[in-house]
Amino acid sequence: MPPTFVLVHGSFGNSFSWAPMQRELALLGHRSLAVDLPGHGFGAAFPAGYQAPQDPAALAAAPATLAGITLADAVGHVVEVVRRAAAHGPVILVGHSRGGLTLTGVGNAVPELIDRIVYVSAWCCVDLTPAEYMAGPEYATSALNATTPALVGDPAQLGALRLNWRTADPDLLAALKTAMLADGTDQEFLAYLNTLEPDESLDAGGAGDRARADTWGRIARTYLRLTGDLSLPLALQDRFIREADALTPENPFDVRTVESSHVGFLVRPGEVATVLAGLPEARS
Template identity: 35%
Template sequence: MNNSLPVVLVHGFWHGSWCWNPVVERLAARGVPSVAVDLEGHGLRGPAPRARWARPFDAASFATEPSPVAAVTASSAAAVLAEQIRTVGGGQPVLVVAHSMGGVVATAVAELVPELVAGLVYVSAFAPVSGAPAGYYNTCPENAGEMVSRHLAADPMVVGAARIDFGDPERRDQVKETFYNDVDDRTADATIALLSTDGPAGIPLEPLTVTQERYGSVPHAYVVCGRDNVIPATLQYRFVKEIDTVSATPTEVTELDCSHSPFLSQPDALAEAIVAAGRRGVRAG
């Protein structure tokens, strides 16, 4: 990969740009510039519901308060990400790496501004290219065994968000098993403390349309996480198969024996996969 080509790192639900720090360091060590961004409705762009901080904690209010990020959609988040990419790359193409629900937004961006996306690397990410919204895949047989839905503390259709109470100490072990089952305890605890409460429901609920001429012209790679309890590997491989129906070139697949969060548990291996994907698949700007 050309060392001058920037990499833009996109996180998933409940996370923020901070989760990519270990990978940013590893990419820098390999001479690869990278910038992690906050998606609309997340990180510095993600206000929390008031009920999250109320003391004493009121579970009923937490389950019913409308989300302050309920207006965020896949399209609005993609428009924000497109501007972030334009800023980072100075108007030139970048390599986009997207994790989990961030894959929905990155998919929309590759259709919206393919001229700014030199390549797209999914990391155990939703890639809804069939016309169905990402939320549809939650009901598919390939999603059997996922552990996320058990954590939801509110009806997403009521509050406008996938809401989880990450501050509940009794839930800590289950959260770790779901997202970070191969991450050391110290790092997992620090990460859980940083997680946002709400993932905007408008992102997985919006159907996306992609075309061979735009999205399909972007080279794709997919990092499959083999021990993932959020997006089972069987569903990840379904996404790969569906991407290949609209992509001009086959999706390059790398499998890591890891949880949903290789940016924490295997940052070196993930950095290597990103660099390799760039070398194999990045098109000229």
């Protein structure tokens, strides 16, 4: 029986960004479903101050529906999706960027339900927490460091991270494009920005949310390196791979490499879809 690909989005994202990938997977004969994490997709909030003409003060103060939503909530939601999908055959769980944090939590919770776990330039915390990795040398080169002016309001007061993706500031837009879609056209970049949501959960997990050898470490796993990723630098992707392989040397990452920016593969999914379609699905 062919597997079901369960696709988990990254920060400020939703299931909609996976639509081109799902099209390609379907044309290759594979079924898939894309998850909206809690507070995302049609559950996301778009404050009136985010609409045109924008009201910066209102945007900075509008309540966040994501306030109080945790990584554990995201993990629990995907566990239930995986449980339902696994009733119909093998499951390959795929995550991008921050979605990797959820993948690891699901792998720790229900390794018996997952046939393969795939990180696409995604966070895979083994030795450190996300905050600790971000303070390290591998993250220092991230082009996202130049995009902090997009932050809106006080995260502590909002209970969430809020970004103004609809900014008209040309310098900020240029910095965002460099960080996320340097290999895309301006039209592709603006189209992608309009799929994003203004709010993201503050909770990225801590020491208790790292990969565990006795659970997550039992699952066959693939890491898909994106060589042109300036948001999650290649050096950090490689560190995740090294640390995971050291945790379970008997079950190392199957490593694949694609030339793409952080979200370029979502806009032009053909190569990555072919990689996913060719992965072995048997449980480790």
